[in-house]
Amino acid sequence: xxxxxxxxxVKIGTFVATxxxxxxxxxxxxxxxxxxxxxxxxxxxxxxxFGMSRSEGEPVLRVILERMPATLELVAASIIVALxxxxxxxxxxxxxxxxxxxxxDALGLAAKSLPxxxxxxxxxxxxxxxxxxxxxxxxxxxxxxxxxxxxHLILPAMLLAVxxxxxxxxxxxxxxxxxxxxxxxxxxxxTIFAVGSLVEIFFxxxxxxxxxxTTLLRGLGPLxxxxxxxxAIAIAARTATVADA
Amino acid sequence: xHRRSLVVPILVACAFVALLTAGLFVTNANxxxxxxxxxxxxxxxxxxxxxxxxxxxxxxxxxRDLVARIVTGARVTLGVSFLATLLxxxxxxxxxxxxxxxxxxxxxxxxxxxxxxxxxPAWLFLVALVDVGASVRAHMALSWTMLAVVTAAIFWPxxxxxxxxxxxxxxxxNRFLRDWASIILTLSTIEFFGYGTMPPNASWGNMLSSMEAxxxxxxxxxxxxxxxxFVTVLALRAIARYSFASD
Numbered sequence: 001x002x003x004x005x006x007x008x009x010v011k012i013g014t015f016v017a018t019x020x021x022x023x024x025x026x027x028x029x030x031x032x033x034x035x036x037x038x039x040x041x042x043x044x045x046x047x048x049x050f051g052m053s054r055s056e057g058e059p060v061l062r063v064i065l066e067r068m069p070a071t072l073e074l075v076a077a078s079i080i081v082a083l084x085x086x087x088x089x090x091x092x093x094x095x096x097x098x099x100x101x102x103x104x105d106a107l108g109l110a111a112k113s114l115p116x117x118x119x120x121x122x123x124x125x126x127x128x129x130x131x132x133x134x135x136x137x138x139x140x141x142x143x144x145x146x147x148x149x150x151x152h153l154i155l156p157a158m159l160l161a162v163x164x165x166x167x168x169x170x171x172x173x174x175x176x177x178x179x180x181x182x183x184x185x186x187x188x189x190x191t192i193f194a195v196g197s198l199v200e201i202f203f204x205x206x207x208x209x210x211x212x213x214t215t216l217l218r219g220l221g222p223l224x225x226x227x228x229x230x231x232a233i234a235i236a237a238r239t240a241t242v243a244d245a
Numbered sequence: 246x247h248r249r250s251l252v253v254p255i256l257v258a259c260a261f262v263a264l265l266t267a268g269l270f271v272t273n274a275n276x277x278x279x280x281x282x283x284x285x286x287x288x289x290x291x292x293x294x295x296x297x298x299x300x301x302x303x304x305x306x307x308x309r310d311l312v313a314r315i316v317t318g319a320r321v322t323l324g325v326s327f328l329a330t331l332l333x334x335x336x337x338x339x340x341x342x343x344x345x346x347x348x349x350x351x352x353x354x355x356x357x358x359x360x361x362x363x364x365x366p367a368w369l370f371l372v373a374l375v376d377v378g379a380s381v382r383a384h385m386a387l388s389w390t391m392l393a394v395v396t397a398a399i400f401w402p403x404x405x406x407x408x409x410x411x412x413x414x415x416x417x418x419n420r421f422l423r424d425w426a427s428i429i430l431t432l433s434t435i436e437f438f439g440y441g442t443m444p445p446n447a448s449w450g451n452m453l454s455s456m457e458a459x460x461x462x463x464x465x466x467x468x469x470x471x472x473x474x475f476v477t478v479l480a481l482r483a484i485a486r487y488s489f490a491s492d
Contacts, residue, residue, distance in 0.1 A: 018357045018358075018361045018364075021358045025358055033395070112482075115471055115474045115478070116434070121456065189364070190366050194366035197369065230364075230369075231361065232364075235360060
């Protein structure tokens with residue numbers, strides 16, 4: 001067996017072990033809190049049987065997967081924006097005298113210290129009242145219109161990029177190893193999904209984050225299912241990009 | 246690259262202690278000002294000195310003084326999050342000891358579990374746990390201690406990864422401050438959505454839950470608590486980065 005295949009199998013095994021341990025941990029926490037979760041919840045969760053959605057009348061997994069493209073579109077766009085801004089600021093910091101470099105570093109730190117729910121909401125309310133940019137949803141038309149989609153995407157993507165810029169600046173001013181950039185972004189994914197769901201809530205973005213908000217008060221199944229699927233994506237990204245982790 | 250000075254950390258610590266001590270003397274956080282309040286939030290004195298009625302930062306939408314609520318809210322936002330961070334350190338120390346002395350299999354499990362838990366979107370995970378805890382207790386909110394325990398149960402992985410190698414004091418302080426900052430952000434988020442601390446008790450997060458409704462009539466209701474969260478988190482992270490730089 002060649003090394004590449006063996007490495008891939010080890011990574012897949014590590015991924016599966018991590019997901020199983022996480023599900024067992026969640027089960028244990030629920031039990032510790034006193035929730036009567038049956039033991040077969042573990043198996044059903046691992047095989048994607050999250051039950052039926054009460055609001056949609058469809059399996060929860062199907063509802064989540066149907067909305068996943070919108071979420072991934074937002075996440076991918078935000079990473080592109082964060083790379084563009086972060087690499088530009090990083091390049092500026094490298095070519096500038098130390099005070100300017102420190103100011104850029106502090107700017108990234110300040111950006112990720114903003115309470116996301118607060119500034120995303122302020123931004124959305126400001127946009128509603130003060131500008132012509134579309135302030136909600138994925139598109140305004142039924143047919144595919146690239147300009148219209150982009151106009152809806154740009155502001156949510158920029159807001160979601162705010163929490164990521166600091167990582168890119170740090171990478172750009174320190175080691176600058178491409179593999180390390182991927183690993184940094186992979187480690188950032190849980191935060192990106194968490195803040196992304198806030199952006200989706202306030203901008204009525206029809207992804208899974210928005211779904212979470214509408215189902216938040218109607219049972220925990222869908223919320224937890226989506227959180228676990230986000231986690232599985234983040235674990236996969238981390239296992240794939242980090243050599244030993 | 247960074248010169249270590251403890252002046253800023255000590256000043257910030259003093260500010261936190263002063264804020265928490267002041268909270269013990271504030272009794273009017275839930276008092277409605279019937280005289281100044283006419284149905285809309287009372288403006289801060291620097292906005293309208295004639296109408297403010299002595300409310301330095303104005304009042305919220307039901308006429309409660311914002312300064313008083315910010316001061317008492319600090320007990321939750323700073324206090325509970327600090328307790329949660331201490332517990333995070335304790336949980337991490339136990340798990341790191343297990344990993345270190347339990348052999349390679351235990352170490353593998355602890356490391357992988359750490360990767361798994363830290364891959365969950367934190368505020369969604371915490372909402373799920375707090376909601377389950379509350380519904381088991383007949384829809385009562387969790388106590389502050391339980392809230393801190395549940396929060397620590399999902400925030401330990403980064404600290405374990407650090408303690409696993411050779412723990413030195415500066416990186417541990419660095420990690421502690423950054424974990425504290427993340428916990429403040431996460432707790433504020435769930436409180437904004439109505440979990441955790443229940444009204445009428447104030448926390449900086451739940452003070453913001455009415456901001457969408459009040460932004461037109463009184464922007465200050467939704468702005469000052471948010472600034473408090475931002476400044477606190479930024480202070481903790483800046484201290485971690487510039488006074489306790491680990492690399």
